[in-house]
Amino acid sequence: MQTNSNREQLTASYDWYRQMRETQPVFFDPNIQAWHLFRYDDVLRVLSDHATFSSDESSFLPPEYRNATPISSSMLRMDPPRHRKLRNLVSLAFTPRMVAHMESRIQEITNGLLDQVQAVGEMDVIRDLAYPLPITVIAEILGVPAERREEFKQWSDASVGGGEESTPEEIQAIMQAMENMKAYFNQVFEERRAHPQNDLVSALLQAEVGGEHLSNEELLGFCVLLLVAGNETTTNLIGNTILCLDEHPGSVERLRANRELVPGALEEALRYYSPIKVTIRGTTTETTIGDQRIEAGKLLFAWIASADRDEAQFPNASQFLLDREPNRHLGFGRGVHFCLGAPLARLEAKIALNTMLDRLPGSWQVPDVPLSPIKSSSVFGVKQLPLTWEK
Numbered sequence: 001m002q003t004n005s006n007r008e009q010l011t012a013s014y015d016w017y018r019q020m021r022e023t024q025p026v027f028f029d030p031n032i033q034a035w036h037l038f039r040y041d042d043v044l045r046v047l048s049d050h051a052t053f054s055s056d057e058s059s060f061l062p063p064e065y066r067n068a069t070p071i072s073s074s075m076l077r078m079d080p081p082r083h084r085k086l087r088n089l090v091s092l093a094f095t096p097r098m099v100a101h102m103e104s105r106i107q108e109i110t111n112g113l114l115d116q117v118q119a120v121g122e123m124d125v126i127r128d129l130a131y132p133l134p135i136t137v138i139a140e141i142l143g144v145p146a147e148r149r150e151e152f153k154q155w156s157d158a159s160v161g162g163g164e165e166s167t168p169e170e171i172q173a174i175m176q177a178m179e180n181m182k183a184y185f186n187q188v189f190e191e192r193r194a195h196p197q198n199d200l201v202s203a204l205l206q207a208e209v210g211g212e213h214l215s216n217e218e219l220l221g222f223c224v225l226l227l228v229a230g231n232e233t234t235t236n237l238i239g240n241t242i243l244c245l246d247e248h249p250g251s252v253e254r255l256r257a258n259r260e261l262v263p264g265a266l267e268e269a270l271r272y273y274s275p276i277k278v279t280i281r282g283t284t285t286e287t288t289i290g291d292q293r294i295e296a297g298k299l300l301f302a303w304i305a306s307a308d309r310d311e312a313q314f315p316n317a318s319q320f321l322l323d324r325e326p327n328r329h330l331g332f333g334r335g336v337h338f339c340l341g342a343p344l345a346r347l348e349a350k351i352a353l354n355t356m357l358d359r360l361p362g363s364w365q366v367p368d369v370p371l372s373p374i375k376s377s378s379v380f381g382v383k384q385l386p387l388t389w390e391k
Contacts, residue, residue: 060282143199362390
């Protein structure tokens with residue numbers, strides 16, 4: 001089991017969230033001219049009210065920070081009505097029927113991955129399961145060959161990478177990965193235009209919004225958003241769930257004995273260690289949050305990870321409770337931008353956890369070694385997660 005000393009770097013931000021909720025829940029940072037929000041009610045309001053809090057970064061980001069990644073051209077950075085039209089297009093790939101249809105394939109992929117490690121008695125949860133499972137699923141949805149999976153992972157990591165601690169070399173590597181990704185998808189678009197296939201990219205190429213086909217920038221935004229959301233969130237949901245179970249002895253045995261607790265355990269992991277730490281919005285008009293007056297055109301950081309630990313919303317918020325009810329966490333967002341792939345992420349995580357419980361016997365142990373957090377300002381998870389069990 002992990003000791004506190006080996007978790008300090010990973011969980012330090014949660015101490016900061018708590019301090020800010022208690023002392024400066026609506027905080028203005030003059031260095032970046034932006035507001036930070038830490039309480040559940042304030043974050044929920046910002047996510048839910050798209051009329052006051054815009055997702056269109058052109059309305060609140062300085063020009064030099066706009067279009068930093070292809071996601072800037074995706075529906076994640078749009079407001080209604082165009083957001084609704086584009087979301088309706090891509091939602092066809094994520095209807096309940098389509099997601100249910102994928103269940104057997106997800107189970108097949110999961111079993112194949114665990115076949116490689118079950119007899120060994122140890123694995124790296126991220127490398128051996130949490131990363132290859134969702135990246136394979138989303139690659140198949142997009143119609144991308146399995147042999148490009150490693151590149152997919154590099155591109156996905158680059159899309160959420162970077163932060164205050166990144167070196168110039170790391171920033172350069174991220175930029176190069178983004179260029180490689182753009183080149184690859186533009187090539188795919190040309191191939192699908194000439195030879196359509198039965199995949200999501202072909203369907204998007206043929207689709208029209210307001211009588212117009214999507215631009216290459218919008219198509220690229222779609223693909224990158226699906227790649228990142230379909231990979232990073234699910235990878236970290238699976239990994240973070242194992243972290244939570246390791247921190248709470250006996251929880252694996254409880255889940256194995258009562259599988260009805262599995263869905264709720266995943267929801268609690270989404271709350272306790274939210275894969276998405278923060279999202280941004282901009283004010284369209286002057287407004288008041290808490291006791292602070294905020295002008296129009298201001299950048300807001302809505303800290304989801306802090307909101308999901310707010311004691312005013314969640315009794316015993318600092319505890320991981322397998323059977324927490326109700327659990328109105330914000331791990332998948334809220335409002336018009338609620339995560340389109342949430343049903344798929346939940347299904348993948350449920351199958352992964354249930355199959356691990358079936359096939360990896362006895363108690364599980366995360367060795368007492370330092371865990372390296374992902375270098376990202378927006379995503380929470382670990383780079384590696386070793387796990388042992390009784391053979």
